[in-house]
Amino acid sequence: xxxxxxxxxxxxxxxxxxxxxxxxxxxxxxxxxxxxxxxxxxxxxxxxxxxxxxxxxxxxxxxxxxxxxxxxxxxxxxxxxxxxxxxxxxxxxxxxxxxxxxxxxxxxxxxxxxxxxxxxxxxxxxxxxxxxxxxxxxxxxxxxxxxxxxxxxxxxxxxxxxxxxxxxxxxxxxxxxxxxxxxxxxxxxxxxxxxxxxxxxxxxxxxxxxxxxxxxxxxxxxxxxxxxxxxxxxxxxxxxxxxxxxxxxxxxxxxxxxxxxxxxxxxxxxxxxxxxxxxxxxxxxxxxxxxxxxxxxxxxxxxxxxxxxxxxxxxxxxxxxxxxxxxxxxxxxxxxxxxxxxxxxxxxxxxxxxxxxxxxxxxxxxxxxxxxxxxxxxxxxxxxxxxxx
Numbered sequence: 001x002x003x004x005x006x007x008x009x010x011x012x013x014x015x016x017x018x019x020x021x022x023x024x025x026x027x028x029x030x031x032x033x034x035x036x037x038x039x040x041x042x043x044x045x046x047x048x049x050x051x052x053x054x055x056x057x058x059x060x061x062x063x064x065x066x067x068x069x070x071x072x073x074x075x076x077x078x079x080x081x082x083x084x085x086x087x088x089x090x091x092x093x094x095x096x097x098x099x100x101x102x103x104x105x106x107x108x109x110x111x112x113x114x115x116x117x118x119x120x121x122x123x124x125x126x127x128x129x130x131x132x133x134x135x136x137x138x139x140x141x142x143x144x145x146x147x148x149x150x151x152x153x154x155x156x157x158x159x160x161x162x163x164x165x166x167x168x169x170x171x172x173x174x175x176x177x178x179x180x181x182x183x184x185x186x187x188x189x190x191x192x193x194x195x196x197x198x199x200x201x202x203x204x205x206x207x208x209x210x211x212x213x214x215x216x217x218x219x220x221x222x223x224x225x226x227x228x229x230x231x232x233x234x235x236x237x238x239x240x241x242x243x244x245x246x247x248x249x250x251x252x253x254x255x256x257x258x259x260x261x262x263x264x265x266x267x268x269x270x271x272x273x274x275x276x277x278x279x280x281x282x283x284x285x286x287x288x289x290x291x292x293x294x295x296x297x298x299x300x301x302x303x304x305x306x307x308x309x310x311x312x313x314x315x316x317x318x319x320x321x322x323x324x325x326x327x328x329x330x331x332x333x334x335x336x337x338x339x340x341x342x343x344x345x346x347x348x349x350x351x352x353x354x355x356x357x358x359x360x361x362x363x364x365x366x367x368x369x370x371x372x373x374x375x376x377x378x379x380x381x382x383x384x385x386x387x388x389x
Contacts (some may be wrong), residue, residue, distance in 0.1 A: 004219070005255050005263055011217035012249040014242060017064050022208040024058050027196055031066050031171075034194050035135070038169055039070060042079045042133035046159040046166040048191070052174045053198025055283065056240030059173050060085075062198075063137045066171070070135065080130065085137045088144035089285060094151050097144075098123055101134065120161065127167035134168055141172040142179035143285060152183060156190040175286045182288075200239020207232035209241050210248055218252065223263040227251070230268050247271045283348065284378060290331050291339045294319050296379045298349060298365055299372040309352070309364035312340065340365065 010016060021028055037045040051059055067083030074081035084104050091097050098119040102109045105126055109119065127134055138144060144151050158168045177195075180188065201209070210228045231251070235244030250271035255263045284292065297318035301310040316336055323330035331339070340363070343349045350366050367375065 005222040005252050005261070006217060007219045008217055009249065009252065011213055012245050012252070014245075017061060017068075018213065020212055021058070021062070021065065022212055023201065023205045024062060024198070027058075027198060028062055028065060030196050031062060032069065034196075035066070035070060035169070038133060038135070039074055039077055039079075039081065042074065042077075042081055043131060043165040043167070047135075047169040047194070048156055048172070049170075049194045049196065050172045050174070050177065050191075051196045051198070052177055054175055054200050054239060056238065056242035056244075057198035057200060058241060059198060060139060063139070063171055063173060067135070067137070074133075080132045082132050082134045083137065084134060085139060088138055088140045088142075092143055092147040094144070094148060094154055095119065097136065097138075101136065102126070105130075105132075124161055124167060128165055132167065135171060136168070137171045137173060139173045140175075140285065142174045142176075145179045145182065146289070149182065150187075153187040153190060156187070178286070178288070201236070201241055201244075202239070203232050203236035206235050206239075206241060206244045210244055213245060214248065217248075218263070221262065222255075223252070227263050227265055227268050230265055234268070234272050243275070247275060250274060283346070287343075288339070289328070290323075290335070291343060292379055293322050293326075293328070293330075294336065294339050295343060295348065296376065297322050298367065299375045299379070302367055303372040303376065309366040312337075312363040312365060315340075315365055 011018075031049065031051070034049045035047055038047050051063065053059055063085065067085065070081050071083055082104070084101055086097050086100060088097075091100055095116050098116065099109050099114075101123055102119065105123075107122070107126060109122075114122075126132075138155070141152070152172075155170050155172075158170075159166055161168075180191075207229055210232055211225065214223055214228055228248070231244055231247050234247060235241075247268065248271075251263050251267040254267045254270050258267070260267070284295075287295065294315065297315050298310065300322075301314055301318055302308075316333065319336065320330040330336075340349070340351065344351045348367075352364050352366075353362070
Protein backbone atom coordinates (compact mmCIF):
# COMPACT_ATOMS: atom_id res chain seq x y z
CA UNK A 1 0.00 0.00 0.00
CA UNK A 2 1.39 3.43 -0.96
CA UNK A 3 2.36 5.36 2.12
CA UNK A 4 2.14 2.31 4.39
CA UNK A 5 4.93 2.95 6.88
CA UNK A 6 3.72 0.64 9.64
CA UNK A 7 4.55 -3.01 9.96
CA UNK A 8 2.48 -3.33 13.16
CA UNK A 9 1.13 -0.09 14.59
CA UNK A 10 -0.34 -1.87 17.63
CA UNK A 11 3.22 -1.86 19.01
CA UNK A 12 2.65 1.86 19.64
CA UNK A 13 -0.78 1.49 21.27
CA UNK A 14 -1.06 2.51 24.95
CA UNK A 15 -2.20 -0.97 26.02
CA UNK A 16 0.71 -2.78 24.37
CA UNK A 17 3.04 -4.57 26.80
CA UNK A 18 6.57 -4.67 25.35
CA UNK A 19 8.79 -7.74 25.51
CA UNK A 20 11.78 -5.62 26.50
CA UNK A 21 11.76 -2.95 29.24
CA UNK A 22 14.68 -0.60 28.54
CA UNK A 23 15.90 1.16 31.71
CA UNK A 24 13.29 -0.56 33.86
CA UNK A 25 14.83 -4.03 34.24
CA UNK A 26 16.27 -3.30 37.69
CA UNK A 27 12.89 -2.02 38.88
CA UNK A 28 11.13 -5.12 37.58
CA UNK A 29 13.70 -7.35 39.29
CA UNK A 30 13.14 -5.48 42.56
CA UNK A 31 9.39 -6.02 42.29
CA UNK A 32 9.97 -9.70 41.57
CA UNK A 33 12.25 -9.91 44.61
CA UNK A 34 9.60 -8.40 46.88
CA UNK A 35 7.00 -10.92 45.70
CA UNK A 36 9.30 -13.96 45.53
CA UNK A 37 8.18 -15.31 48.91
CA UNK A 38 4.56 -15.08 47.78
CA UNK A 39 5.44 -17.29 44.81
CA UNK A 40 7.22 -19.87 46.93
CA UNK A 41 4.77 -19.90 49.87
CA UNK A 42 1.53 -18.31 48.60
CA UNK A 43 -0.66 -19.56 51.44
CA UNK A 44 1.82 -18.55 54.14
CA UNK A 45 3.12 -15.16 52.99
CA UNK A 46 1.46 -11.85 52.18
CA UNK A 47 3.08 -8.77 50.65
CA UNK A 48 2.32 -5.07 50.19
CA UNK A 49 4.45 -2.92 47.84
CA UNK A 50 4.15 0.71 46.76
CA UNK A 51 5.20 1.54 43.19
CA UNK A 52 5.30 5.24 42.33
CA UNK A 53 6.63 7.63 39.71
CA UNK A 54 5.46 10.37 37.32
CA UNK A 55 3.09 9.95 34.40
CA UNK A 56 4.56 7.84 31.62
CA UNK A 57 7.34 6.34 33.75
CA UNK A 58 6.19 2.75 33.17
CA UNK A 59 4.27 1.91 36.37
CA UNK A 60 1.31 0.12 34.79
CA UNK A 61 3.53 -1.60 32.23
CA UNK A 62 5.76 -3.02 34.98
CA UNK A 63 2.75 -4.15 37.02
CA UNK A 64 1.35 -6.08 34.07
CA UNK A 65 4.69 -7.70 33.28
CA UNK A 66 5.04 -8.64 36.95
CA UNK A 67 1.58 -10.19 36.85
CA UNK A 68 2.34 -12.29 33.77
CA UNK A 69 5.57 -13.49 35.31
CA UNK A 70 4.02 -14.37 38.68
CA UNK A 71 1.09 -16.31 37.25
CA UNK A 72 3.38 -18.40 35.01
CA UNK A 73 6.11 -18.90 37.62
CA UNK A 74 3.62 -19.88 40.33
CA UNK A 75 2.63 -22.93 38.31
CA UNK A 76 6.26 -24.09 38.36
CA UNK A 77 6.05 -24.03 42.16
CA UNK A 78 2.82 -26.03 42.00
CA UNK A 79 0.61 -23.23 43.25
CA UNK A 80 -1.89 -20.69 41.95
CA UNK A 81 -1.44 -16.92 41.92
CA UNK A 82 -4.00 -14.62 40.34
CA UNK A 83 -3.10 -11.05 39.43
CA UNK A 84 -6.01 -8.57 39.33
CA UNK A 85 -5.44 -5.05 37.98
CA UNK A 86 -7.90 -2.44 39.28
CA UNK A 87 -8.05 1.21 38.20
CA UNK A 88 -9.10 3.13 41.30
CA UNK A 89 -10.35 6.07 39.27
CA UNK A 90 -13.07 3.68 38.10
CA UNK A 91 -13.45 1.48 41.19
CA UNK A 92 -13.29 4.17 43.87
CA UNK A 93 -14.41 2.02 46.82
CA UNK A 94 -13.17 -1.25 48.32
CA UNK A 95 -16.68 -2.60 47.95
CA UNK A 96 -16.40 -2.12 44.19
CA UNK A 97 -12.95 -3.76 44.19
CA UNK A 98 -14.28 -6.83 46.02
CA UNK A 99 -17.10 -7.20 43.50
CA UNK A 100 -14.57 -7.01 40.67
CA UNK A 101 -12.37 -9.61 42.40
CA UNK A 102 -15.26 -12.03 42.82
CA UNK A 103 -16.33 -11.57 39.20
CA UNK A 104 -12.71 -12.22 38.17
CA UNK A 105 -12.94 -15.58 39.97
CA UNK A 106 -16.15 -16.43 38.11
CA UNK A 107 -18.52 -15.51 40.96
CA UNK A 108 -21.13 -13.20 39.48
CA UNK A 109 -22.01 -10.71 42.20
CA UNK A 110 -23.95 -7.50 41.47
CA UNK A 111 -22.48 -4.14 42.45
CA UNK A 112 -25.32 -3.64 44.96
CA UNK A 113 -27.17 -5.81 47.43
CA UNK A 114 -24.26 -7.17 49.47
CA UNK A 115 -22.37 -5.55 52.32
CA UNK A 116 -18.59 -5.17 52.43
CA UNK A 117 -18.05 -7.73 55.22
CA UNK A 118 -20.18 -10.30 53.42
CA UNK A 119 -18.29 -9.82 50.15
CA UNK A 120 -14.93 -10.02 51.94
CA UNK A 121 -15.92 -13.28 53.64
CA UNK A 122 -17.05 -14.79 50.33
CA UNK A 123 -13.87 -13.69 48.54
CA UNK A 124 -11.53 -15.04 51.23
CA UNK A 125 -13.46 -18.32 51.40
CA UNK A 126 -13.37 -18.71 47.62
CA UNK A 127 -9.62 -18.07 47.47
CA UNK A 128 -8.93 -20.45 50.38
CA UNK A 129 -11.12 -23.18 48.89
CA UNK A 130 -9.32 -23.03 45.55
CA UNK A 131 -5.91 -22.43 47.20
CA UNK A 132 -5.41 -19.23 45.23
CA UNK A 133 -3.33 -16.26 46.34
CA UNK A 134 -4.64 -13.06 44.74
CA UNK A 135 -2.40 -10.05 44.14
CA UNK A 136 -4.51 -6.95 43.59
CA UNK A 137 -2.92 -4.01 41.77
CA UNK A 138 -4.54 -0.81 43.02
CA UNK A 139 -3.59 1.50 40.14
CA UNK A 140 -3.96 5.20 41.04
CA UNK A 141 -4.59 4.13 44.63
CA UNK A 142 -4.66 7.76 45.79
CA UNK A 143 -8.08 8.12 44.12
CA UNK A 144 -9.32 5.30 46.36
CA UNK A 145 -7.72 6.79 49.47
CA UNK A 146 -9.12 10.28 48.85
CA UNK A 147 -12.60 8.92 48.21
CA UNK A 148 -12.51 6.35 51.04
CA UNK A 149 -9.87 7.38 53.65
CA UNK A 150 -10.06 4.13 55.64
CA UNK A 151 -9.47 1.93 52.58
CA UNK A 152 -5.69 1.70 52.85
CA UNK A 153 -5.88 0.61 56.48
CA UNK A 154 -8.27 -2.16 55.45
CA UNK A 155 -5.98 -3.25 52.61
CA UNK A 156 -2.95 -3.49 54.88
CA UNK A 157 -4.94 -5.49 57.44
CA UNK A 158 -6.38 -7.99 54.97
CA UNK A 159 -3.75 -10.55 56.00
CA UNK A 160 -5.32 -10.64 59.45
CA UNK A 161 -8.68 -11.80 58.08
CA UNK A 162 -7.28 -15.30 57.74
CA UNK A 163 -4.98 -16.45 60.52
CA UNK A 164 -4.03 -19.87 59.21
CA UNK A 165 -3.37 -18.99 55.58
CA UNK A 166 -2.69 -15.99 53.35
CA UNK A 167 -4.65 -15.38 50.19
CA UNK A 168 -4.18 -11.68 49.51
CA UNK A 169 -1.34 -9.30 48.59
CA UNK A 170 -1.36 -5.81 47.11
CA UNK A 171 0.63 -3.56 44.79
CA UNK A 172 -0.22 0.12 45.29
CA UNK A 173 0.50 2.35 42.29
CA UNK A 174 0.53 6.16 42.39
CA UNK A 175 2.27 9.14 40.88
CA UNK A 176 3.61 10.30 44.24
CA UNK A 177 3.32 9.22 47.86
CA UNK A 178 1.57 12.48 48.79
CA UNK A 179 -1.61 10.62 49.68
CA UNK A 180 0.17 9.07 52.66
CA UNK A 181 0.15 12.51 54.32
CA UNK A 182 -3.63 12.23 54.61
CA UNK A 183 -3.50 8.95 56.53
CA UNK A 184 -3.79 8.54 60.29
CA UNK A 185 -0.94 7.13 62.36
CA UNK A 186 -2.47 3.67 62.72
CA UNK A 187 -2.65 3.29 58.93
CA UNK A 188 0.86 4.61 58.39
CA UNK A 189 2.24 2.19 60.98
CA UNK A 190 0.56 -0.72 59.17
CA UNK A 191 2.38 0.00 55.90
CA UNK A 192 5.38 -2.18 55.15
CA UNK A 193 7.18 0.61 53.27
CA UNK A 194 8.42 -1.65 50.51
CA UNK A 195 8.70 1.00 47.79
CA UNK A 196 9.91 1.14 44.19
CA UNK A 197 10.37 4.58 42.62
CA UNK A 198 10.46 5.17 38.87
CA UNK A 199 12.31 8.35 37.92
CA UNK A 200 11.34 10.33 34.77
CA UNK A 201 13.04 9.11 31.61
CA UNK A 202 15.94 11.11 30.17
CA UNK A 203 16.22 11.93 26.46
CA UNK A 204 18.71 9.08 25.95
CA UNK A 205 16.45 6.62 27.74
CA UNK A 206 13.44 7.72 25.69
CA UNK A 207 15.52 7.27 22.53
CA UNK A 208 16.29 3.67 23.53
CA UNK A 209 12.61 2.97 24.22
CA UNK A 210 11.46 4.51 20.93
CA UNK A 211 14.17 2.74 18.96
CA UNK A 212 13.10 -0.60 20.47
CA UNK A 213 9.44 0.02 19.63
CA UNK A 214 10.03 1.47 16.15
CA UNK A 215 12.02 -1.58 15.04
CA UNK A 216 8.88 -3.67 15.48
CA UNK A 217 6.28 -1.03 14.59
CA UNK A 218 7.65 0.40 11.32
CA UNK A 219 8.61 -1.19 8.04
CA UNK A 220 12.33 -1.24 7.40
CA UNK A 221 13.64 2.08 6.07
CA UNK A 222 10.46 3.99 6.92
CA UNK A 223 11.92 5.92 9.85
CA UNK A 224 15.49 6.80 10.71
CA UNK A 225 17.28 7.43 13.98
CA UNK A 226 17.31 11.18 13.38
CA UNK A 227 13.51 11.31 13.59
CA UNK A 228 13.48 9.04 16.63
CA UNK A 229 16.05 11.28 18.32
CA UNK A 230 13.89 14.31 17.57
CA UNK A 231 10.88 12.69 19.25
CA UNK A 232 12.97 11.75 22.28
CA UNK A 233 14.26 15.29 22.66
CA UNK A 234 10.75 16.72 22.41
CA UNK A 235 9.37 14.36 25.06
CA UNK A 236 12.34 14.62 27.41
CA UNK A 237 10.87 17.83 28.85
CA UNK A 238 8.31 15.62 30.59
CA UNK A 239 10.30 12.36 30.83
CA UNK A 240 7.10 10.68 29.68
CA UNK A 241 7.42 7.55 27.53
CA UNK A 242 3.71 7.46 26.71
CA UNK A 243 3.88 11.01 25.39
CA UNK A 244 6.94 10.14 23.29
CA UNK A 245 5.29 7.02 21.84
CA UNK A 246 2.16 9.03 21.05
CA UNK A 247 4.19 11.56 19.07
CA UNK A 248 5.91 8.73 17.20
CA UNK A 249 2.59 7.05 16.40
CA UNK A 250 1.00 10.30 15.20
CA UNK A 251 4.03 11.08 13.05
CA UNK A 252 3.61 7.70 11.37
CA UNK A 253 -0.08 8.29 10.73
CA UNK A 254 0.65 11.75 9.30
CA UNK A 255 3.24 10.22 6.98
CA UNK A 256 0.69 7.68 5.76
CA UNK A 257 -2.00 10.34 5.34
CA UNK A 258 0.34 12.42 3.19
CA UNK A 259 1.19 9.41 1.01
CA UNK A 260 4.81 9.50 2.08
CA UNK A 261 6.76 6.28 2.09
CA UNK A 262 8.62 7.23 5.26
CA UNK A 263 8.48 9.44 8.33
CA UNK A 264 10.33 12.75 8.02
CA UNK A 265 11.19 15.34 10.71
CA UNK A 266 8.36 17.55 9.48
CA UNK A 267 5.86 14.77 10.27
CA UNK A 268 7.32 14.63 13.79
CA UNK A 269 6.97 18.41 14.16
CA UNK A 270 3.38 18.25 12.95
CA UNK A 271 2.64 15.42 15.39
CA UNK A 272 4.16 17.44 18.21
CA UNK A 273 2.04 20.44 17.20
CA UNK A 274 -1.09 18.30 17.49
CA UNK A 275 -0.04 17.55 21.07
CA UNK A 276 0.80 21.03 22.39
CA UNK A 277 2.45 21.33 25.78
CA UNK A 278 -0.67 20.64 27.73
CA UNK A 279 -1.74 19.39 31.09
CA UNK A 280 -2.55 15.69 30.87
CA UNK A 281 -6.03 15.12 32.30
CA UNK A 282 -4.77 12.44 34.65
CA UNK A 283 -2.40 14.99 36.22
CA UNK A 284 -5.42 16.64 37.86
CA UNK A 285 -6.44 13.40 39.57
CA UNK A 286 -3.28 13.50 41.65
CA UNK A 287 -3.98 16.96 43.10
CA UNK A 288 -5.49 17.40 46.54
CA UNK A 289 -8.95 18.90 46.89
CA UNK A 290 -7.54 22.27 47.94
CA UNK A 291 -5.00 22.29 45.12
CA UNK A 292 -7.89 21.82 42.68
CA UNK A 293 -9.80 24.72 44.26
CA UNK A 294 -6.67 26.84 44.06
CA UNK A 295 -6.13 25.96 40.42
CA UNK A 296 -9.78 26.73 39.68
CA UNK A 297 -9.37 30.15 41.33
CA UNK A 298 -6.27 30.90 39.26
CA UNK A 299 -8.02 29.83 36.06
CA UNK A 300 -11.12 31.92 36.76
CA UNK A 301 -9.00 35.01 37.36
CA UNK A 302 -6.95 34.51 34.19
CA UNK A 303 -9.79 33.52 31.87
CA UNK A 304 -10.79 37.08 30.97
CA UNK A 305 -7.67 38.88 32.20
CA UNK A 306 -5.63 40.89 29.72
CA UNK A 307 -2.55 40.26 31.86
CA UNK A 308 -0.85 36.83 31.77
CA UNK A 309 -0.42 36.93 35.55
CA UNK A 310 -2.45 37.51 38.70
CA UNK A 311 -1.17 38.22 42.21
CA UNK A 312 -1.18 35.64 44.96
CA UNK A 313 -3.38 38.00 46.99
CA UNK A 314 -6.06 37.93 44.29
CA UNK A 315 -5.77 34.16 44.09
CA UNK A 316 -6.20 33.71 47.85
CA UNK A 317 -9.38 35.83 47.89
CA UNK A 318 -10.93 33.96 44.98
CA UNK A 319 -9.82 30.60 46.38
CA UNK A 320 -11.41 31.36 49.79
CA UNK A 321 -14.68 32.42 48.16
CA UNK A 322 -14.72 29.28 46.01
CA UNK A 323 -14.12 27.03 49.03
CA UNK A 324 -16.90 28.69 50.99
CA UNK A 325 -19.32 28.29 48.08
CA UNK A 326 -18.77 24.52 48.38
CA UNK A 327 -18.98 24.53 52.17
CA UNK A 328 -15.27 23.76 52.52
CA UNK A 329 -13.03 25.53 55.05
CA UNK A 330 -10.23 27.27 53.12
CA UNK A 331 -6.62 26.73 54.10
CA UNK A 332 -4.58 29.47 55.77
CA UNK A 333 -1.91 31.45 53.93
CA UNK A 334 1.01 29.13 54.78
CA UNK A 335 -0.71 26.06 53.31
CA UNK A 336 -1.93 28.06 50.30
CA UNK A 337 1.67 29.08 49.66
CA UNK A 338 2.79 25.46 49.99
CA UNK A 339 0.16 24.40 47.45
CA UNK A 340 1.20 27.17 45.05
CA UNK A 341 4.79 25.98 45.38
CA UNK A 342 3.74 22.37 44.70
CA UNK A 343 1.66 23.32 41.64
CA UNK A 344 4.63 25.27 40.33
CA UNK A 345 6.98 22.35 40.98
CA UNK A 346 4.67 20.06 39.02
CA UNK A 347 4.79 22.52 36.10
CA UNK A 348 1.04 23.18 36.20
CA UNK A 349 1.45 26.90 36.98
CA UNK A 350 4.36 29.30 36.78
CA UNK A 351 5.34 31.89 39.36
CA UNK A 352 7.56 34.95 39.39
CA UNK A 353 8.19 37.99 41.56
CA UNK A 354 6.45 41.22 40.56
CA UNK A 355 8.40 44.04 38.95
CA UNK A 356 7.53 47.53 37.77
CA UNK A 357 3.89 48.59 37.78
CA UNK A 358 2.97 46.72 40.96
CA UNK A 359 3.43 48.34 44.33
CA UNK A 360 5.59 46.30 46.67
CA UNK A 361 6.95 42.82 46.02
CA UNK A 362 4.51 39.99 45.52
CA UNK A 363 4.28 36.65 43.76
CA UNK A 364 2.66 36.59 40.33
CA UNK A 365 0.97 33.42 39.10
CA UNK A 366 0.26 32.39 35.51
CA UNK A 367 -0.62 29.42 33.30
CA UNK A 368 1.74 28.44 30.53
CA UNK A 369 0.77 24.98 29.31
CA UNK A 370 -3.01 25.02 29.08
CA UNK A 371 -5.73 27.64 28.36
CA UNK A 372 -7.63 28.77 31.47
CA UNK A 373 -11.01 27.96 29.87
CA UNK A 374 -9.93 24.40 29.07
CA UNK A 375 -8.58 23.89 32.56
CA UNK A 376 -11.81 25.17 34.16
CA UNK A 377 -13.90 22.74 32.10
CA UNK A 378 -11.70 19.83 33.13
CA UNK A 379 -11.67 20.79 36.81
CA UNK A 380 -15.44 21.26 36.93
CA UNK A 381 -15.96 17.63 35.93
CA UNK A 382 -14.50 16.36 39.19
CA UNK A 383 -14.31 19.20 41.66
CA UNK A 384 -17.91 18.94 42.88
CA UNK A 385 -17.50 15.26 43.73
CA UNK A 386 -14.20 16.00 45.48
CA UNK A 387 -15.75 18.78 47.52
CA UNK A 388 -18.39 16.38 48.81
CA UNK A 389 -15.87 13.58 49.42
